[in-house]
Amino acid sequence: MKTSQLVPRHGVVIRITHWIGVLAVTLLLMSGLQIFNAHPALYWGPKSEFQRPWLAITAAPQPGGEPIGVTRLGGANFKTTGVLGWSGPPDARSALGFPGWATIPSWRDLATGRRWHFFFAWVLVFNGLLWLAWGLFSGRIRRELVPTRADLAPSNLRHEIVTHAKLQFPKDEKARRYNVLQKLTYLIVTLTLLPLMVATGLAMSPGVDAGAHWLVDLFGGRQSARSIHFICASLIVLFVLVHLAMVVASGPWNNLRSMITGRYRIETEGEGR
């Protein structure tokens, strides 16, 4: 016999900053790919060694035919026609790093992409500061996100990894709190990846570099900062994909409601199913 009840799950500041963050990160990613497309190659160090990118997306001309999209990662070449390097409608393909459906605007326009990017970078920063100030002031970052000693016990970590892999999620009182994998993931995203995005972004600014040589040196030079910016963005995309999969696997409507109205349904009696 099970009874269920709606319990308060996410506070209003969390819900607002979450959705503003979703909007900002999405627009930053897509306008960022537009900016990347202006020179779809990445390097290490202060300058571009054009002969030695660690990542390059190109259109390779083919004798007597259409070019093919080639993505070079380290020493390996991958054929990525249709998505990376050479994409668009089959009869009107063009040389483009990331395809038009992934960029803002959908056509090649660096100036407009930069407008979008810098506007929503400010949105992300103000949103992040609001979340951080509130999280620290209310103590919720410490209470809800910092793992406890029990969280970090090897047996608990093993248990969480195994149950996540089996897509088994608690539906009872335990669902009121984040599990240790959530805590660690959210901490890494909010307090490491997103701040790194901002810092590496600033390190690419020649104006900021003049006032803070240490910042660009910290990342190993401007081209390294650009590479780290891209890698952190990729890790955020990876996080979003896993996050969405977990949302779906652990009850999409219940999760979605808790992030909109704040209320989450838990089972309070019996063993569940």
Next chain:
Amino acid sequence: MSSLHRRGWLQGLGASLSGLWLAACDRISTSDRGMAVLDSAEQLTRRAQRLLVDRRALAQEFSPSLISKRFRPNGSTDPDDPAYRAHAAAGFADWKLVVDGLVERPMALSLAELRALPARSQITRHDCVEGWSDIAKWTGARLGPLLDRAGLKSDARYIVFHCADSLDGVVNYYESIDLIDAYHPQTLLAYEMNDAPLPVAYGAPIRLRVERQLGYKHAKYVMRLEAVSDFSKIQGGQGGYWPDRGYEWYAGI
């Protein structure tokens, strides 16, 4: 069967939503009002940088070992203006840089006279708005002492650089900077690159070096400096060829 059906339905919904999303973003990108909202961030960026970064701060300088072996020439690399080509063919022997506008003493300086002005050498990083960077050594006349010689009038606020090249075959390239940047010690009219006379591909006989800003501010083939109180009447009115086409006038980011 029903789950397959549902999957198709969900995929359709996802595709339509992302299509709508893209269409909405594209629509904002082409609307004046949408772009005006996005532009408000540029003011914020400029103010924040001016607040946080000392405008006299020097751009990083690098050791000679980091100089790029093949610096990428960008923009125009061989202007087809007949007068320019004649000067280039003659090694710029009779070429003169015009300094006019809101100055007490308009003048025309030969390359030899420019070389006699207070000079500076610096090994700096050139950051293209596209995202790549190259490093080179630049030697040139410091702009500040040159402007002092011409004597700026009190209403002069910007220096406009008029160039010999044209990217679209219709209008000539131009750029502008304010007086704080003009008097920055690293702001040069460079006549040498890597200890050799500036090659044509890089802007001979002189190009602007305004370190701390993106590459498109570094006007090549500079023919004339004009001191102005505002640049709203020049070409598109945004203070530069690329700013007229949507790029930031203040290119510190």
